Amino acid sequence: MIAAGLDPISQFDLKKMAELKVGNFDLSFTNSALMMVVTVGCILAWMLLSTGKRSLVPGRAQSIAEVSYEFVADMIRSTAGKDGLRFFPFVFTLFVFILFANLLGMIPFFFTITSHIIVTVVLAMMVMILVVVYGVYKNGFGFLKLFWPSGVPFVLKALLVAPIEVISFLSRPVSHSIRLWANMFAGHILLKLFAGFAVMMFAAGGLTMAGSFVPYVLVLALTPLEFLVAFVQAYVFALLTCVYLSDALHPGH
């Protein structure tokens, strides 16, 4: 019974809350879906409540909203250039959604939706499809200049550089999704593992009971680190989205 409660993997279990089957697809409402609704609800409430007054001199809540706007806008301007701002709604939505999902996942007993790779894969594929579709729409065949850098001998370019660039490009959604997922997954496993150690060592009594402060201190140190990781990963995901979008805007640099 205790072992089941301390299992570091069980926190990622999906639990069906309402059955729903459409044809062969299982569209049941799970705890993951519930957390997504909570995440979106929190963001909506935050944004609507903080910008509802629209005062010229912002109050505390409104200035937080404005600072986050500026933060994402500056990030886009510095990586994708001024014309990258047309993607502001997309990047801002991604950033805020991942940030809130990560931070809400830090609350005990809350499910972390970004700790499931399918969620991050969908997010990364959204970015990749947008990059390819917009890049081809805006540049036509010029988009292929991304794989055809100037200043390299032709034979070398055709045989070596272009294939490597293509593979590097195709690997982007993979690494983009794995980075976010693995960070959240590993962080939450670590937290649960050390917390489990602390409880088990404390329950064992004797000398191990005295030693249980070591994993306890580790949990204490890891928790703020995980909050930092939650923010940094949302930031990195949005930042790399901007970098990829800048490729769609200016292929061939």
Next chain:
Amino acid sequence: MSTDKGQMPDRPASNHSDEAALKALSEKLDAKRRAREEFENKRPKANSNLGKGIQYASEFSAAVLIGAALGYGADKLFKSSPWGLLVGLILGFAAGVLNVIRAAKEGMQGDLGQDLPEIEED
């Protein structure tokens, strides 16, 4: 704080000492703003070692996996086994190294990344 600002337009702005005070205030605000920007620009760089490791590992392994998958697909298509897989793995390895170098350059914008090989990205 906000009530102070709210009263400001009521005061006569032509007064000389008021102008000086406004100037001082705007200078103070500018300094605060710069400090905040510096802080915000620095904070996301404070990545954890685990995070860095995961990033480089994912960058590298993703490219190798994609290269191998492409080579395997080419083998199936042209019945050229095992050459496609071999070439794909090698190219994937090269792309992985390229990915890691790019990621490392992005991550170290101080004097730390100086000894990394130069990649033309103009």
